[in-house]
Amino acid sequence: MKKAYILAHAFWVVFSCAAAAESWRLGFGSFVRPGPGFVPFLSALVLGGLAVAALVQAILDKAGTAAGGVFDIKDLRRVLLVLVVLAAYVLAWDFVGFLAATLLLLFFLFRCVEPLRWRTVLIAAVLTLTMTYILFSTLLGARLPPGRIWTYFMN
Amino acid sequence: MDLFHELILGFGVAIQPVNLFYCFLGCLIGTLVGVLPGLGPTAAMSLLLPATFHIPPVTAIIMLAGIYYGAMYGGSTTSILVNIPGEAASVMTCLDGYQMARQGRAGAALGMSAFGSFIAGTLGIVGMTIMAPPLASFALKFGPPEYFSLMSMGMVVLSFLTGASMIRSLMMACFGLIVGTVGMDAVSGSTRFTFGVTDLMDGVGLVPLVMGLFGISEILLNLEQKIDRDIFKTTVKGLLPTVEDWIQAKWAILRGTVIGFILGILPGGGAVLASFVAYAVEKRVSKYPEKFGTGVIEGVAAPESANNAAAQSAFIPLLTLGLPANVVMALLLGALILHGVTPGPLLLTKHPDIFWGVIASMYLGNVMLLVLNLPLIGLWVQLLKIPYPFMMPAIILFCVLGAYSVANSITDVLLMLLFGLIGYLMKKLKFDAPPLVLAFVLGPLIEYYFKSSLMFSRGSFTVFFTRPISLACLSISAAILLWSIVAGLRRRPLPIPKEEP
Numbered sequence: 001m002k003k004a005y006i007l008a009h010a011f012w013v014v015f016s017c018a019a020a021a022e023s024w025r026l027g028f029g030s031f032v033r034p035g036p037g038f039v040p041f042l043s044a045l046v047l048g049g050l051a052v053a054a055l056v057q058a059i060l061d062k063a064g065t066a067a068g069g070v071f072d073i074k075d076l077r078r079v080l081l082v083l084v085v086l087a088a089y090v091l092a093w094d095f096v097g098f099l100a101a102t103l104l105l106l107f108f109l110f111r112c113v114e115p116l117r118w119r120t121v122l123i124a125a126v127l128t129l130t131m132t133y134i135l136f137s138t139l140l141g142a143r144l145p146p147g148r149i150w151t152y153f154m155n
Numbered sequence: 156m157d158l159f160h161e162l163i164l165g166f167g168v169a170i171q172p173v174n175l176f177y178c179f180l181g182c183l184i185g186t187l188v189g190v191l192p193g194l195g196p197t198a199a200m201s202l203l204l205p206a207t208f209h210i211p212p213v214t215a216i217i218m219l220a221g222i223y224y225g226a227m228y229g230g231s232t233t234s235i236l237v238n239i240p241g242e243a244a245s246v247m248t249c250l251d252g253y254q255m256a257r258q259g260r261a262g263a264a265l266g267m268s269a270f271g272s273f274i275a276g277t278l279g280i281v282g283m284t285i286m287a288p289p290l291a292s293f294a295l296k297f298g299p300p301e302y303f304s305l306m307s308m309g310m311v312v313l314s315f316l317t318g319a320s321m322i323r324s325l326m327m328a329c330f331g332l333i334v335g336t337v338g339m340d341a342v343s344g345s346t347r348f349t350f351g352v353t354d355l356m357d358g359v360g361l362v363p364l365v366m367g368l369f370g371i372s373e374i375l376l377n378l379e380q381k382i383d384r385d386i387f388k389t390t391v392k393g394l395l396p397t398v399e400d401w402i403q404a405k406w407a408i409l410r411g412t413v414i415g416f417i418l419g420i421l422p423g424g425g426a427v428l429a430s431f432v433a434y435a436v437e438k439r440v441s442k443y444p445e446k447f448g449t450g451v452i453e454g455v456a457a458p459e460s461a462n463n464a465a466a467q468s469a470f471i472p473l474l475t476l477g478l479p480a481n482v483v484m485a486l487l488l489g490a491l492i493l494h495g496v497t498p499g500p501l502l503l504t505k506h507p508d509i510f511w512g513v514i515a516s517m518y519l520g521n522v523m524l525l526v527l528n529l530p531l532i533g534l535w536v537q538l539l540k541i542p543y544p545f546m547m548p549a550i551i552l553f554c555v556l557g558a559y560s561v562a563n564s565i566t567d568v569l570l571m572l573l574f575g576l577i578g579y580l581m582k583k584l585k586f587d588a589p590p591l592v593l594a595f596v597l598g599p600l601i602e603y604y605f606k607s608s609l610m611f612s613r614g615s616f617t618v619f620f621t622r623p624i625s626l627a628c629l630s631i632s633a634a635i636l637l638w639s640i641v642a643g644l645r646r647r648p649l650p651i652p653k654e655e656p
Binding site (some may be wrong): 004005008009012015016019022023025026027030031032034036037038039040043044046050051053054056057069070071072075078080081083086087089090091093094102105106109110113116124128131132136142143144 | 268285320322323325326329330332333335340342343345346347348375378379517544545547548550551552553555559560563565568569572575576583584586597601602605609610613614615616
């Protein structure tokens with residue numbers, strides 16, 4: 001647990017340094033005529049100071065060493081898998097279209113993330129897809145990508 | 156008399172069929188969100204924010220407000236019947252509500268919760284109707300230094316009250332300010348932190364940010380744990396509390412209302428804190444504090460009244476000062492800005508229809524919620540039986556499509572997923588999201604007021620200390636920071652929060 005907190009606070013120290021450097025590059029200006037990097041630079045400076053204080057606290061904390069881990073590798077892998085699949089799903093919209101990509105995503109979510117029987121998966125996936133399509137496309141008028149592959153076949 | 160006329164104007168707006176419909180829809184969704192654990196009002200509001208772009212601003216705010224105070228009503232159902240709070244403000248209701256259900260008094264607990272909520276909600280709106288106009292007039296005296304100091308104080312107070320660690324909360328507020336500066340600078344026209352991504356020129360959207368931090372991160376956390384809903388097998392009958400129940404609960408309702416109303420106005424207060432404080436106060440003043448937690452009706456009435464009163468009074472600083480008291484109000488502020496309306500003291504004069512329309516809709520919404528919560532209790536119990544594996548994919552799809560449909564942008568969806576991961580890591584490491592969202596929403600305003608103040612004073616920081624209101628706000632912020640430092644030094648080194656079981 002302690003290691004996770006040290007890593008997290010170290011990340012914020014690095015992040016604040018990077019943000020401060022980029023803000024300075026953008027232009028700090030002066031107190032009379034503040035530039036575009038003025039507020040982000042000051043925010044990064046405060047963030048950096050707080051992160052250093054938190055890092056020192058985490059290093060000095062003895063109670064944290066005895067506590068268990070924050071992350072379970074199995075859970076983290078599952079979380080990252082879902083995020084990667086979701087990112088791939090969104091990126092696939094342009095090529096295979098919303099309907100086909102969503103159906104595949106729902107199969108994955110119903111079957112792999114929460115294992116259900118295939119018949120239940122099929123019914124639940126079709127129902128969820130129909131419901132969301134009607135709501136977003138028909139009722140709210142969202143322009144959902146049809147997919148280049150289908151346009152190619154249609155032509 | 157003026158107040159009466161303004162209220163009539165508000166009711167004229169609120170009873171328009173379209174506004175009545177959206178008020179009802181908001182209350183219905185709010186109750187649903189409150190009943191179902193795993194999706195809070197913040198996530199639901201961010202999910203539905205894109206859907207409000209097609210409707211007028213007053214209608215949008217009426218609906219979003221309905222979701223918020225509706226969730227306060229609905230949250231008690233799950234607390235009482237399942238011992239799982241539907242949303243955070245109903246945590247305290249579990250203690251005595253569930254015990255009452257186990258003793259066969261689920262109906263009385265649900266009934267008292269609904270009536271208490273109704274009374275407190277209505278009294279809260281009355282207080283708001285009376286307090287808001289003079290506060291808005293007072294706020295007209297505010298200039299950029301006052302606004303900067305007030306907003307800074309809001310962030311400090313929120314960080315102090317909501318977080319497990321003040322340092323981590325303030326870090327998140329700073330991160331929120333940096334994220335808020337992404338995109339084109341309004342003054343110089345130069346792009347900041349876009350790294351060549353054209354879609355980031357307009358900045359990071361509020362919808363992807365809140366959907367990621369609250370919606371996606373919640374789903375990712377739920378992937379780790381199996382959600383079991385063991386509904387207590389009891390027949391829900393006798394929803395009307397008995398005379399004895401009323402006698403026991405009347406002062407608890409009134410005390411809860413006053414506590415909730417005051418804490419709702421304060422930055423960083425809100426419904427969650429109000430329900431905790433109201434329960435603690437009720438236990439302290441009770442003649443039989445040892446019975447709290449075993450199923451006493453005051454233990455249900457006080458927190459439920461407090462969270463509803465707080466849900467109403469939280470609108471006061473938003474509508475009069477343009478200052479959100481909590482993360483839900485920050486979301487509403489974002490929604491108003493997206494609709495081209497700037498909340499603040501001028502809202503009352505420039506958009507009286509919005510100001511009074513929203514207030515009047517709350518009176519109607521409270522009546523709707525009473526009707527929705529009591530006769531339809533059986534329906535809400537049935538809804539609790541829907542297995543989570545069926546809901547999770549639908550919630551994910553709603554988040555993805557909600558983020559996409561704002562600007563038909565895939566970048567927004569990818570940003571939402573990124574903030575989902577950030578939100579998940581933040582929750583695991585006990586970093587708080589509310590200060591981040593508040594700072595993100597207020598960021599552009601803070602930057603504007605800060606720069607304006609400095610330019611006005613020719614670069615002198617004394618401008619913040621020579622004006623009484625600004626000085627008062629900064630003094631409060633400094634006192635809170637000093638208090639945190641002293642408290643931190645006393646118990647050095649600060650413990651890393653223990654993992655929840």
